[in-house]
Amino acid sequence: MKSRIVYGPILSRRLGRSLGVDVIKNTGSKKNCNYDCIYCQLGHVESKLGSPEDVKEPVTSKEVSQSFRNFHKDIEGLDYVTFSGTCEPSLNLSLGEMIRAVREIGGIPVCVITNSSLVGREDVRKNLAQADLIVATLVSGNENTWRKIHRPASGIALQEIIEGLRELAKGGAGKKLALEVMFLESEAGKPLNSTDEEVESLIATIRYICPDEIEILTVSRPPAEKWVRPVSEERLREIAKRFVSEFGEEKVRLVLKGKNKRSRVLHRELDEEVYALLLRRPCTFEQIWQGLNMDPKSLRSVLKKLLGESKIEKIDSETGEYYRTK
Template sequence: MKSRIIYGPILSRRLGRSLGIDIIKKREFRKNCNFDCVYCQLGHVDWKISTPSDVTDPVTTEEVIDGITNYHKKVDDLDYITFSGTCEPTLNLELGNMIEQIRQISDIPICVITNSSLVNRKDVRENLSKADLVVATLVSGNEKTFQAINRPAGGIELQDIIEGLRELQKMKGPKVAIEVMLLDSTNDYPVNSSDEEVGKLIEVLRYIDPDEIEILTTSRPPAEDFIIPVPETRLKEIAQKFDEELGRERVRLVLKGLKRKRSNIKHENLVDEVYDLILRRPCTFEQVVQSLDIGKEELAPILEGLVGEQKIIEILSENGTYYRPT
């Protein structure tokens, strides 16, 4: 089954109803990234792409514009058009041009979700500066913890990321939100929710000075089964500390359980749309229903068929049964 560049919309805790764009073609690998994060909802990376020059078949601007032109008008109430998916979008150096061209055909705000790996590069920062919102990941202020959680490709170092995020913020282009994914573990694996780690994160975030700081924990089954969510009481404690040190007006605690009224989406091929969504974002049955605005009686046989074809699998977690691509 060939996946499309445009997918969704996704109903997000952070961005509302967001139409996704995936700009690294998958070919023989289901997932392409320069990180292999222990908490990734898509599982392990088979092959890490280190730099943009390693991308052998990037999506073109023309492909993105064609996809957006044929898709986004089928959805009535989008909050964002978002570059994300199975790849790190900044690995495609056409990103800035894509954003500029989308603005010619749509007035919907544009977001880029990035793992921050390449923000030390000037060309990458210039591409990101064209967006309305950049959501950039930062999991630790300590190199050892960063390496343990994100497991980056060789040559990617935390201090370069920190300096790159500071420079991006100084450009005063897009709104810059730092996503802090807090984790716990069932063993002694290095995670970032201890008092020491939180203190270092606050120090680094004060230095970067982002517009917004989003605190959350994993809600979908992670790549490593020893990684578990931080309890809500601890999340709130950490959020309170961030409020005190960094200012309540820009700290946002993102909790699970988003609900929103249905949209009005014109469907053409529900099987492809369901698969494209799950390929980029593992979902529960109810999350697929809400995101794509389809009936439960329509969805059940589609999921059953995709499982039977071994395109997706069921993963059990404390938050329910998720469907993940194989």
């Protein structure tokens, strides 16, 4: 089935109604990344990419512009255009040019969700700095914990990431850096990065970086490793309270699972739209019909067809029944 560059909209816990842009073509793998995170909703990376120079078929700026121009006008009430999807967007070195083109066409704020792996590179920071909002991952201030959670490609070092994030935080001129801190536990209830010691280490590291915002959350979709578990809401609130005492309420955001309002979407090819969404983001039935604003009866028919064609599968998790691509 055709893999769209632009997909959605997605109802995001953080960004409201967001239209996604995926900037690496899916050739032979449904996930392109230089991390193999234990909590990733897209599963394992078959072959980790070491650097942008290893990308064989990056999407071009022209392709993004054409795809976005044809798609965004069918949707009303968008809050963001978000560069994310099946890849780490900073692996595409045309990202800055793409961001400028999308903003010029749609006049909608642009967000990039990045795993932070390449922010030590000046060319990558310049690309990211074109966005209105950068949501950058930081799960630990300790090298061993960071490696255990992300399982990065060789050559990536936590200290380089920390220094790169500090440089990004100096962006100014209306740009905003938010650090996303994903807290996790194991199947046995053992904290991975949510102990008091880990929290204090993160606070010290984030104090050094000086971001505009800190987002505290836990896994909500089926993770790559079945033994990964979400941190309880009670513990998340305790951690958020500690962060607030350090950085103030205006900087700390506790992201909990919730619902968002729907946007109006003009549908053209329902099968492709549903598949494109699930390729980047496993969803429950409710999340699909709310995000794409579909008639539930029509969605059931599409899901039945895609299941019958073995293009998607249904899985159960602690947080609900999800659909995802095979």
